[in-house]
Amino acid sequence: MTGTDLLIKGLSTGYPRRPVIRDLTLPPLPTGKLIAFVGPNAAGKSTLLMALAGLLPSTGTITLGDHELSALSARDRAKVMAFTPQTLPQGVALTVIESVIVALRASATAEPHLPGGSAAHRAAVALDRLGISDLGLESLDQLSGGQRQLVSLAQALVRDPKLLLLDEPTSALDLHHQIVVMDTLRRLAGEGHLVIVVLHDLNLAARWADYVVVFDHGGCAAAGTPAEALTAATIAEVYGVVARIEPGEQGRPHIIIEGVSPSHRDAAGLRNRSV
Ligand SMILES: Nc1ncnc2c1ncn2[C@@H]1O[C@H](COP(=O)(O)OP(=O)(O)OP(=O)(O)O)[C@@H](O)[C@H]1O
Structure with missing residues (x-):
């Protein structure tokens, strides 16, 4: 563990x-890594x-380095983290670049009084x-779903x-942009950020993530490197599908889905997946 791991305990x-996550403890999630959260619908990933973003009350501890995140004000949280939800609000009368500048200014980061030129430059770089x-x-309001996701x-x-x-962040993207985004996230991790990304595409997780956490029913079903976490047994257990795992690049698994497991518990379980 390093001094800047994200620690989630209890x-x-x-x-x-509607309790969703109960008494969850994860292995330390280190900065400088790309972490994929995967799991079936309603497993509790977004919750x-x-x-973690401080948008829902929680008990237990969440620390990032020296910061106990629940003790931080919303303003201080915004200095250390950014959260991108599944959907962007509609009806925002801004251009794309204006919306990125507004996001920068609203975060009240270390430079709350950035001159307009610097803010515009940073927005253009993003x-x-x-x-x-x-x-x-x-x-902003005239973009396609995928374009909105990129913005x-x-x-x-x-x-x-x-x-x-x-x-x-890749759910609405075409193949090219999925790769652009995952490459960008990898680079950000390489620059020292901790990037946690919810993904449904297990092969995106397998190919790009350093660590994968598989959620099911509000808990952690498996965690580790892609090869450790994304096994045929785990995939069968949590998704109810039969998967074949082939060796991919750099020892990363390549997952081939062969079909729905006939013995899986029930499709109607969606409503009651969380604990
Ligand atoms: N605003 C809400 N009020 C009450 N229950 C909610 C709310 N949002 C989500 N839930 C419930 O919490 C549980 C977990 O939902 P969550 O959105 O965290 O799952 P998820 O793993 O992100 O699913 P998906 O892959 O479908 O996005 C579900 O049973 C869902 O019905």
Whole structure:
């Protein structure tokens, strides 16, 4: 463990009268790594991300380096982390570049009074990193779903936070942009950020993540390197599908889904997946 790991111990969180995560403890999640949270629908991934972002009340401890995150004010949290939800709000009358500048200023980071030129430069760099500079002057409300997702990511990147919490940032993206985003996230991790990303595509997780945490029913079903966490047995258990694992590049698993497991517990379990 290093001094800047994210530590989650005995964490419980959820919604009024709807506990989702109960007493969750994860292995230390180190800065400088790309961590994928995977698992079936309703397993609790988004709920956990929102609790980490301070958007849901929780008990237990969440520390990032020396910071006990639950003790930080919203303003101080915004200095160390950025959270990108699954959907962006509609009806925002801004251009793309304006929205990224607003995200930078709203985060009240170490430079709350950034001159306009610097803020615009940082926003332009964030768009460039994601290959969407050409969208800068487009109206936010006229973008496609995938374009909105990329802009949402740019709004997080521009703040250069230590911890990035990204909920399904590739779900609406074409193949090219999935790779651009995952490559960008890998580079950010390499630069010393801790990047936690919720993914449904297990092969994206297997190919890019340093560590994978598999969630099921509000708990951790498996955690480790992609090869350790994404085994055929775990995939069968949590998803109810038969998977074949083949060796991929650099010892990373390549997952081939062969079909639904006939013996899996029940499809109707979706409603009651969380504990
Ligand atoms: N606002 C809410 N109020 C009450 N319960 C909620 C709320 N949002 C989510 N839940 C419930 O919490 C549980 C976990 O949902 P969550 O969104 O965290 O799952 P997930 O793993 O992110 O799923 P998905 O892959 O479908 O996005 C589900 O049973 C869901 O019905």
